[in-house]
Amino acid sequence: MDHKTYVLETRRHFSNIIRSVLGDEPRTITISDKIQIDTILTEISKKINLEVDKMSYIWWWRSGNNHLNKFEMSDNYFYLNDWKLKIKELYINISPISIFDFIIFRVKGEENDIPNTENYEWNKDEWSELDLNKHTLLDFSIRKQLNDYIDYFSQPYNFILTAQFGLPNLNIYSDTLIERMLNKLLFEEISYEDFKNWYVQILVSLKKEIEAFYEHIVKFPMLALEHKLGKRLHDNIKNLNKYELSDQVFYRARALTKYFPYDEAGMWNPPADKVAVYEGRYNHFGQSFLYMAADEETAFKEVIPEWHGSCSMIKIKLQDSVKLLDLRKVNFYKESNSLEYVILHYMLVHEGTISQETKNPYIKPEYVVPRFLADCARLYKFEGILFNSTKNNGINLVLFEPKLLKETGKIFTYEDPYIYSKI
Structure with a gap:
């Protein structure tokens, strides 16, 4: 060997x-x-x-x-x-x-x-x-x-x-x-x-560097690459192997206005030219990405207020291989990617930098680092990101170009929307 x-x-x-x-x-x-x-x-x-x-x-x-x-x-x-x-x-x-x-x-x-x-x-x-x-x-x-x-x-x-x-x-x-x-x-x-x-002082010093990068990017969100850690993250994603996922079902949830499900068209990502699309963990204001979860309960908890007992739900299948940036938490890295990337991934994911809960409904600095990672991923032809839910013990998926993936047959719905109830 x-x-x-x-x-x-x-x-x-x-x-x-x-x-x-x-x-x-x-x-x-x-x-x-x-x-x-x-x-x-x-x-x-x-x-x-x-x-x-x-x-x-x-x-x-x-x-x-x-x-x-x-x-x-x-x-x-x-x-x-x-x-x-x-x-x-x-x-x-x-x-x-x-x-x-x-x-x-x-x-x-x-x-x-x-x-x-x-x-x-x-x-x-x-x-x-x-x-x-x-x-x-x-x-x-x-x-x-x-x-x-x-x-x-x-x-x-x-x-x-x-x-x-x-x-x-x-x-x-x-x-x-x-x-x-x-x-x-x-x-x-x-x-x-x-x-x-x-x-493990490598991790201790890197944590301080991530905190400094966070402060920099909150202050100067358009200048992430001016910080040395921003450049390191960009270069690592540029050279990273893409995680390929296929033949798997994900769930999309929407809050109900009346007690019957939306039609299929109403269950896809919102049209940014017709409605306000607010910033999310991985999208900027006005960017309409498709957020889904690997199970019904996680999909519900991610987007539906606690006091709602039900929602409109649809199954969306990834048919052909979709190339993703994998930001899921793992217990043991296989190190198929570079050690540099593994350490960066560990600090971003395990230390919670990309999964912080928002504290203020009007400003969301907790999203600046994940959105930067999403920008890097989109630049280098990743089609989405897999990440852990902050609301439930489940896995989420965000797709950057759902319309294109749908048109090329990589993703599709195969059942009508339905009412999901947590009760």
């Missing part, structure tokens, strides 16, 4: 193993119960040892790094390569983006379980005071030999496990920097949460 595929496979392999044992819901977990630790490590061990030829896909990191050649639980001990360990705690990060997945192992000392800097040797000048921001731990001073093949640790220790091409291998952090942060964690100068926030 080529290098790019190999890199992706190492990440997917590690992430799939974690998820197969702990589930794929993005979260961080601290595990201190010994029975639970043993159970989890036993299950992970079984998964790893099913494909021993892929052990090199998983690495541990500390003062240096190395791939796995042994990973198993036996006789209440955990064996990692040539180490025999008692594990006191696991801290596991499961992220939608595989590069951010990791497991931190907190190791019990066989002779002492309370970490004290005085029980370790450090690579510092003889007379200098220990500084965890610049000095590193010499672990050979606490690593004892059990026999010719196995070592154990006399004092508490920790290390991090990731995919071979996880975040530590992307030239963002040096091995020394990772070790210093692990030392701070070991001696409780920082918490697990502090470590995670440092580890």
